Amino acid sequence: MARIFLVLAVVLGCFWWLRQRAEARLREDRAARHGPAQGSPARNQPAPAQEAMVQCARCGVHLPQGEAIAYRGLHYCRRAHLPADSDPDSPAA
Template sequence: MARIFLVLAVVLGFFWWLRQRAEARRHEERAARPGAAQGPAARQPQAAPPQEAMVQCAHCGVHLPQGEAIAYRGLYYCRRAHLPADSDADSPAA
């Protein structure tokens, strides 16, 4: 029984050694490649897109970027259907 455990320990030790060698080889290959050795955290950070103010639709309360909102009488709306009904009376009749 002790022989089985001894053989099992030797086999497991051999596989552990092979795995350590493979990890060391992969680490060396990554270090040899320029720019890849530092990993994603050390790379140059990309410029963040400019942030835009968020506004709330006066009708339904949905928040959306100010550039996508429809501004009407000092309030913001998410779509034309949410504009007040009296907006048709303000437009010139054709």
């Protein structure tokens, strides 16, 4: 009788092990296809900061606000696009 219980325990242990292995493989496939699961640590990390986009007042190009040149309430993509009266290289009158 003890042998039957031992064989039954081994068979049930093998089924349990195979089931756990199949579930782990399924979770890995889902994570690879759809990104990390909701409970994973990668999901709990803060999202990278998104920077506002602004448009150059002269040519209309969109660029991140951190890269734009702000002058008199407007944004410009490069120094050459600044209005002529704001040329920093010209002598002050």
